[in-house]
């Protein structure tokens with residue numbers, strides 16, 4: 153562990169995997185709170201997101217939400233994701249025709265895809281982000297997590313002097329965005345009730361929770377807040393990971409080819425479809441997904457607060473000779489990015505090598521050195537269920553239909569040459585193979 157200062161606040165940076173296990177799992181009772189707290193009376197939507205809650209309130213909300221994320225429920229939602237994936241392939245086909253030398257901005261494509269998913273699964277609406285540039289839904293999403301005016305200064309002050317968060321309350325979500333989201337949700341639920349519409353999506357799950365909750369602890373504002381949680385939890389993180397997957401595959405043709413072989417085989421064996429169960433059983437796709445998260449974790453670190461004095465008794469006395477007391481109120485930082493790229497745990501850590509996560513190699517990874525979704529009772533709620541499906545589906549459908557090489561430039565991915573590979577791209581053959589290359 154290393155002591156550092158955040159402005160004038162002493163903070164502990166934890167590098168030892170065993171101690172990380174203590175903090176996230178074994179002694180979770182001492183470290184159950186995240187550093188950043190939002191008061192739900194000040195920010196009614198983000199303040200209800202478990203990530204920003206403390207103590208008992210966090211526990212109750214987590215218990216409420218967990219049944220909404222079982223793999224059974226995700227199976228319901230799968231057809232909605234398949235639908236958006238088809239839209240994605242069609243969008244890229246169209247863009248190929250339009251695109252000149254400018255190419256396609258992969259981040260933008262991935263953001264449209266994730267937002268359409270959020271629209272469909274969490275709000276029960278067609279977000280139309282492929283059809284329209286920067287439409288109202290995208291503007292709402294982009295502003296959802298963006299404090300304005302004086303609030304920005306407050307966020308800065310609290311992030312350098314966390315102690316002040318006890319006295320300064322922060323609001324991330326602008327008022328008009330809050331009102332628009334409440335409007336969308338209440339109108340959709342009213343329509344569903346009046347017309348007896350049952351759509352298997354996350355909004356339906358939340359609506360059911362509200363109806364079944366008899367003690368008034370889960371109300372319509374909770375439904376809006378948790379549907380909106382998909383913006384904060386799923387929109388930015390997912391599109392970042394997704395475009396890094398594309399970036400890595402574009403830059404590494406060997407991995408791209410291996411992945412395509414695996415994907416084609418599954419499609420062939422399943423009547424040209426990619427069933428939910430099969431998606432979970434593709435080892436190379438799983439390895440590409442994990443290796444991308446290792447190299448590019450969307451959350452670079454986790455900041456936890458010690459809520460009760462904690463004594464660490466080191467096993468290796470040659471490193472730390474006596475027990476260390478971490479005092480209540482101390483912030484501890486778990487440096488995910490640093491761990492993922494530490495040569496002590498990952499050979500040649502800056503290289504993208506999906507093989508690290510294949511077969512026996514996976515078991516050799518030291519526990520608590522790879523944790524893109526956090527660990528223990530407070531780990532990401534959407535990780536195992538939503539994330540794995542969405543993240544794997546995109547390379548699943550794209551790599552099958554598109555083939556590199558792609559020129560890569562920073563985070564922007566430019567497709568300059570498409571090879572007709574299968575399905576919809578046959579129709580594009582002529583326009584893309586003038587003079588043997590595009």
Ligand code: HEM
Pocket residue numbers: 186202203204214381382385386387389390393449450451454524525526527529530531532533534535538539
């Ligand atoms: C690739 C995408 C994602 C990554 C890398 C990611 C990662 C994380 C991480 C590192 C945490 C903090 C864990 C901790 O405090 O120990 C977290 C929390 C959380 N995530 Fe995700 N996440 C992703 C997508 C999602 C999605 C799609 C959802 C569902 C809508 C989701 C729901 C949550 C929730 C509710 C929490 C708060 C959990 C709690 O404090 O109890 N995440 N996520």
